Amino acid sequence: MKTILAKLLSKFISKQEQAWITNAVKEQEKLLLNLVSTAKNTKFGKDHNFETINSHQDYTKAVSIQDYEDLKPYIDQVREGNKDILWPKTPKYFAKTSGTTSGAKYIPISKDSLPYHIKAARNALLRYIMNSNNADFVNGKMIFLQGSPVLEEENGIKMGRLSGIVAHYVPSYLQKNRMPSWETNSIPQWEEKVDAIVEETMTENLTLISGIPPWILMYFEKLQERTGKKIGEIFPNLQLIVTGGVNYEPYREKMNQYLGKKVDVIQTYPASEGFIAYQDQLGKEDLLLLLNHGIFYEFVPVEEFGKPDAKRLSIGEVELDTNYAVILTTNAGLWSYSIGDTVKFTSLDPYRIVVTGRIKHYTSAFGEHVIAQEVENALKNTLEKYKAMVSEFHIAPQVNPVSGLPYHEWFIEFKEEPEDLERFKNELDQQVQNQNPYYFDLIDGKVLRPLEISFIQDNGFNLYMKSQGKLGGQFKLPRLANDRNIADGLQPYIK
Structure with a gap:
């Protein structure tokens, strides 16, 4: 029954997705004005004259590109319990991430943005089901290697790792299939946690595993040490690996060696700031950019990034095979926020990307800027x-x-x-x-x-x-x- 329903839902959702895919430029134009209108009475909106903004050109004049340091004074006010600072009311969560100059970063997740994190992850699986005509994995056990779901709280706002926050929203129809147990998932020390996951899962009928590649490899390595078997022998019904966070390609060969058999892989591009893209085609590495998921995108050519007069292109202005810095405006109150990633477009119909690196992660002894x-x-x-x-x-x-x-x-x-x-x-x-x-x-x-x-x-x-x-x-x-x-x-x- 689950398999049949999943296949039907995959077709329904794919038709829904096609509506915005064919109207991506208009969707983005409309979204920007909606975001600005919604936040015009916030402190940030008043400080930046949102009432006068009627176009992307107006927006670029009113709001400069922001990094975390620029937004930190506003975020600090939100953390103190103040309302209507970056977005109406207060965030539902703060996703806590590691920063380079600011120590920990606190990225707001609002009641408006949270559903898109969940929806995008669901749709990535449904797109796979439609493309492969395979939904059998929904009947087996699914392992999610993620951060602890135990959250802190500050002035009424809960905070934790994004994957730990999302763990609270696994759909009810997957709860019985989900692993590891809540108790094991809550172990704070990573090596101890992986050992516990191995003991808890090694005899189960695993059909799907999700996590960033280094975590999955550590789990596989410990499984193989424990059993002396290939992962494909331990889990003969493993059908799907869902990854995100880093490029999968450098890990592919090592992953295949552990597996000992062919297993399909879906790559995704989730971030604390929003769920940006997922792989919508089997056998191809580029990712479908999600242009109706509460995020307005701007793209700055990498060679111009950091300059006062840098071009800030909307989706209708991008070109193929150009390296762009990604700038987000979101329905959680991030405004022209640089996430530090760089991408190239591989297709403009629909808009598909590959992640090429980080603005600050490069090697350049004499200006070569190797990415x-x-x-x-x-x-x-x-x-x-x-x-x-x-x-x-x-x-x-x-x-x-x-x-x-x-x-x-x-x-x-x-x-x-x-x-x-x-x-x-x-x-x-x-x-x-x-x-x-x-x-x-x-x-x-x-x-x-x-x-x-x-x-x-x-x-x-x-x-x-x-x-x-x-x-x-x-x-x-x-x-x-x-x-x-x-x-x-x-x-x-x-x-």
Whole structure:
């Protein structure tokens, strides 16, 4: 019965989605004016003359691009219990995330924005069901690897990790299938929690697992250590993996090795600020941008980001294959808020994207500005050629080496090392040159020398994250840096 209903619902929802997909530009124009009108009597709305805004052009003049530091004075007022500051009344929740300059960040989730987080996650599964004609997984057990659902409270507003907040809203028809138990999910220490999940789930009929790739891999590794079996043997009916948070591609080969069989993967793009996109086609990596889910989008060409006169493009003005910084205005009270991510459009009908990296996560010793998408593609191509496997990696510039020219230092934890390390290193450098012409020019002009690899011990990245108090939870290791803070922290874990 569940399978039949899920297939019927998938067709119904897909027809509903098609209505806004074909009218995306008008939906976005209308949404912006609705958001501004709703918040015109808030403190932020009054401070920025929302009453005078009648177009996107008016909006860009009234509201500059904001980062967390810009919005923090308003958020602090909300945390003190004040109403009508960024959005009417007070938020239902604060999603607590780790910040770089501000310590913890508190991202508001309103009663208006929360349903879209839930709806988007549901629709990603329904789209998969429609595309694959497979809904059998709804009858088995589903594991959600997420943050603790135990929430704090401050002046009547509950707060916690986004995944912990969303755990309170798993639909009733999935509650009996959901794992781990509430008690296990509430364990605060990540390694202890994963061990408990292994014990609780290893004999169950698992059909779906959801989480960010590093969490899933840690779970799979512990399962395999515990049983001595491939994951496909432990869970013969596992049909679907749902991931988000980081690009899945660098983890794919290692994931497949653990699984020992083919399992479908859906990639999603959830953020504390809103659920941005999900994979709507089987076998393709780009994601459908959700343009009627309470978020108005602006896109700034990366090379202009941070400039006072930077172009702020609405959805109807974007182009293919251009790297954009993503700016959000949401129905939770974030106004022209830079989330720090960069994307490229792969399709304009419908609007589909790939995430290319982070504004602040890049490696640029001499202006080459190497981004995540480029290094991930380079590494993927090199691994395929040399039949190696990587668990995790990080890149930092070495600007002041003991001798010789500066270079990019790659910290790599290999699951399977290549037979010829020197050839592997040379191929990897060549692949980066192929991906980034500025890097090629610097190597060719003898400004930089080819990359060097530092080998990280088994489980070294997890040990580093644990030493920083950032193992599990919502923490993700930045793949690229423009300084050596992480590189210096990794030194004890080099082979």
